[in-house]
Amino acid sequence: MSSAPLLEVRDVAKHYGRGKKRHEVLTDLNISLNEGEVLGIIGESGCGKSVLLNLISCLEPVSAGQLFFKGEEYTGKKPKDVCRWFQVIFQDSEAAFDPKMTIRQSMHENLRLLSGDSKDADAKIEAMIEIMGLNPALADRYPRQLSGGQVQRMSIARSLVTEPNLILCDEMTSALDVSAQAMILQYLYKLRQKRGLTMIFVSHDMALCSTFCDRMAIMKDGKIVEIGTPEQIMDHPQHEYTKLLLDAVLYVK
Amino acid sequence: MAENILEINNLTVTYGQFKIITEVSFKVKPKEIVCIAGESGCGKSTLIKAVLGLKQLGAQIEEGSVILDGRDITRLGVEERRQILGTEIGYVPQNTRGSFNNIRSYEVQYKETMLAHGLPFVKADAIDVFKKLNFPDADTILEYQPWEMSGGMNQRMAIGLAVLQKPKLMLADEATSVLDVTSQKEVIEELSKLRDELGWSILFITHNLGVASHIADKLGVMYAGRMVEYGAIRKVLDHPIHPYTRALLAAIPGKDRKLPQGLEGRPPLDGAEWTGCNFVPRCRFACEACKTKKYQLIEVEPDHFASCSEGME
Amino acid sequence: MAESKKIDKSKLSKKQLKKLRLKRKTYILGGIVALLLIASLIAPMLTPWDPYATDPLNMRAAPSAEHIFGTDYLGRDVFSRVLSGARTSIFATLVLVIISFVIGSAIGIICGYYGGFVDNILMRITDILLSLPQLVLAVAVAGMMGGSLTNALIAIGITSWTSYARLARSHTMRIKQLPYIDSVRMTGSGDLNILLRHVxxxxxxSMLVNATLEIGTTMLSIAGLSFLGLGVAPPAAEWGSMVSEGRAYLQLAPWTVFAPAASILVAVMIFNYFGECVCDLANMNEV
Structure with missing residues (x-):
């Protein structure tokens, strides 16, 4: 068991439409991810990186290929079968909370649906919010009453409180200020050191990924064109597209 | 042409009972790109709106003046304001999907905008501009509709439209922050090129100092409604004085692949009204004196001002 | 934005002031609406005369201190009849609006959320219903079923749910693609829970806003059907049928027509104005 990777995506493809309207989004995608690893997936809008997350989390069915979790195939299952393993963090964090519920209510619902018992739910929720560096009193606010960075940290806390095996982040920080973004990375980094964290970190920001990920995959038009450690990708890019992306990174001069 | 394209003198803007901007002054000279950086909520977008006209926002200019090319435009009427928008002040918004109607061709929308400003629309001129800006398919691009284009291309079409109107001053509000990295770079190169070739003056608002460092001549850092550091870009970036400027710089992922350092908290809503330094609650170097010291920009070296002297040796 | 408890008016922006004024207006109108509802609810206690008692000696009497709206061609007190008619008119309207609200929303949400075949069928049905003039269809249906209040309500109800269904459907389609629905789905929640708790x-x-705006129209439709003799059957008091009854004596006793007609006018205006205020307020809160 332990030898099998936590997540394996084997020859996965996805297309929309039929006949003439057929539109390939992902083709022959292979990813494997070990426990405790953070994989960055980098690509520009339209390259299919968000679709990939939807496929992994079963929010959409795959068109071809197989998905494995700890060596067991789970292709074609429903979100409710895999929701204990995966949690998704979205770019638009405010929209990721029901606007008519307080943060605490949303988190309670997650806990209730995923873990069943809610005896020490409040304690769990507050502990997790504190780990993300926020005041637990903020949990009684509505999402629109918090700043973007705060809501995003709340949504991370919500994902973590149910202790999933893998966290899928979809452009998690790109709607935020640089300082709020750096804050989130710091807390995630601390969490990783404290209790281990397996993540797929989808982003268009190479510089950001290179500071945080163990491996980076460069995606273009539904294919992974290059995959490697940050050192390999940033210092010795092989593929033309990787070089192009690297060239476009705006470091502070 | 006056010495300064845009002059903002001692500007104070209020919204209801809140001050959003306090005593901000700076100038944009011809052929100059001025970047204003800061977190969301620091008042940088309000600054742009103050130049464009605040009517719809419910905000009010309490004090100070906005002078465009020698003419005071602080309190223009709706009609006069409409006349200078587009022709004298160009604007590239953050969300370009919203600035074009998605299902009508660019040509129709270009024509409409030009006519609305009393300018003639000559297709050949537009194509010329596109060629100068290295647009792909410069000859046919006008026939496309916005939904067929990427966000970056849309943004560049918005810039193209602004170029045609030949404004004296260009305002860009987070014009690149929703774009992909490659389009972001293209837009930035475009704007620099416009400055070099057409002699544009640009006021550029961003939260990312990385972007600013690639485009700006002057850099202003705003915090909670006040300008905390201002000066020539190289001087500010090479020797940042204010702790906030340094915090912003530390938050950007660098080439060394070290984890960026964040800054806890957010700017106080009423920060503009504080008597002392409003960065105190988040500042590592704050002392008792900072809480009462009156806000004031000090010239730390020629062409470099800061409201705090912490970073000086 | 944090709001201090004491609101200093001079410091509020124009928009906030406008909102404050709108709020006050809505509350006042809401109060009037509530008063109207209460008055019609306890109408039997308020009527000075029995609305059904005829008085052959006092037929078509002009308004006086005794009969403030006069009497009709059978000598019944018009004021009492208007009051007890309010009960039929207003309550029938509310019942109809509530029923079509519930049915329409349910259908709309289901269509919007699941889409596909069911959605297609139901939306084509609403298209067909919307393409027919509402009142004409109601007249036809009520005519076939015979005149009674229930039949009139059914006749109007056949078309009135469609506007709710369309609105609920389009909102649901917008909401269902928001990330928070996805994140609820990632907790393994069932569809019913998503629909009831999150959608x-x-x-x-916005559905309630639509409903308040519909009250006026619905009230007019019911009065219209009664006027044509397809709604409430005489001698039961209802504003539409009272106008119809009094019509023949318009020249001799105009008050028998004016009183119920004015009541319809005023009631519809109050409900419409209230609906508009609620609508404005809702829009303002969203911005």
Missing amino acids: FPNLIG
């Missing part, structure tokens, strides 16, 4: 509370606001 419905987020569209009820």
Whole structure:
């Protein structure tokens, strides 16, 4: 068991439409991810990186290929079968909370649906919010009453409180200020050191990924064109597209 | 042409009972790109709106003046304001999907905008501009509709439209922050090129100092409604004085692949009204004196001002 | 934005002032609406005369201190009849609006959320219903079923749910693609839970606004059918049928027509104005 990777995506493809309207989004995608690893997936809008997350989390069915979790195939299952393993963090964090519920209510619902018992739910929720560096009193606010960075940290806390095996982040920080973004990375980094964290970190920001990920995959038009450690990708890019992306990174001069 | 394209003198803007901007002054000279950086909520977008006209926002200019090319435009009427928008002040918004109607061709929308400003629309001129800006398919691009284009291309079409109107001053509000990295770079190169070739003056608002460092001549850092550091870009970036400027710089992922350092908290809503330094609650170097010291920009070296002297040796 | 408890008016921006004024207006109108409802609810206690008692000696009497709206061609007190008619008119309207609200929303939410075949069928049905003039269809249906209040309500109800269904459907389609629905789905939640707890509370606001705006129209439709003799049958008091009854004596006793007609006018205006205020307020809160 332990030898099998936590997540394996084997020859996965996805297309929309039929006949003439057929539109390939992902083709022959292979990813494997070990426990405790953070994989960055980098690509520009339209390259299919968000679709990939939807496929992994079963929010959409795959068109071809197989998905494995700890060596067991789970292709074609429903979100409710895999929701204990995966949690998704979205770019638009405010929209990721029901606007008519307080943060605490949303988190309670997650806990209730995923873990069943809610005896020490409040304690769990507050502990997790504190780990993300926020005041637990903020949990009684509505999402629109918090700043973007705060809501995003709340949504991370919500994902973590149910202790999933893998966290899928979809452009998690790109709607935020640089300082709020750096804050989130710091807390995630601390969490990783404290209790281990397996993540797929989808982003268009190479510089950001290179500071945080163990491996980076460069995606273009539904294919992974290059995959490697940050050192390999940033210092010795092989593929033309990787070089192009690297060239476009705006470091502070 | 006056010495300064845009002059903002001692500007104070209020919204209801809140001050959003306090005593901000700076100038944009011809052929100059001025970047204003800061977190969301620091008042940088309000600054742009103050130049464009605040009517719809419910905000009010309490004090100070906005002078465009020698003419005071602080309190223009709706009609006069409409006349200078587009022709004298160009604007590239953050969300370009919203600035074009998605299902009508660019040509129709270009024509409409030009006519609305009393300018003639000559297709050949537009194509010329596109060629100068290295647009792909410069000859046919006008026939496309916005939904067929990427966000970056849309943004560049918005810039193209602004170029045609030949404004004296260009305002860009987070014009690149929703774009992909490659389009972001293209837009930035475009704007620099416009400055070099057409002699544009640009006021550029961003939260990312990385972007600013690639485009700006002057850099202003705003915090909670006040300008905390201002000066020539190289001087500010090479020797940042204010702790906030340094915090912003530390938050950007660098080439060394070290984890960026964040800054806890957010700017106080009423920060503009504080008597002392409003960065105190988040500042590592704050002392008792900072809480009462009156806000004031000090010239730390020629062409470099800061409201705090912490970073000086 | 944090609001201090004491609101200093001079410091409020124009928009906030406008909102404050609108709020006050809505509350006042809401109060009037409530008063109207209460008055019609306890109408039997308020009527100075029995609305059905005829008085052959006092037929078509002009308004006086005794009969403030006069009497009709059978000597019945018009004021009492208007009051007890309010009960039929207003309550029938509310019942109809509530029923079509519930049915329409349910259908709309289901169509919007699941889409596909069911959605197609139901939406084509609403298209067909919307393409027919509402009142003409109601007249036809009520005519076939015979005149009674229930039949009139059914006749109007056949078309009135469609506007709710369309609105609920489009809102649901917008809401269902928001990330928070995905994140609820990632907790393994069932569809019913999503619809009831996460979709419905987020569209009820605009649905209620629509409902308040519909009250006036519905009230007019019911009065219209009664006027044509397809709604409430005489001698039961209802504003539409009272106008119809009094019509023949318009020249001799105009008050028998004016009183119920004015009541319809005023009631519809109050409900419409109230609906508009609620609508404006809702829009303002969203911005």
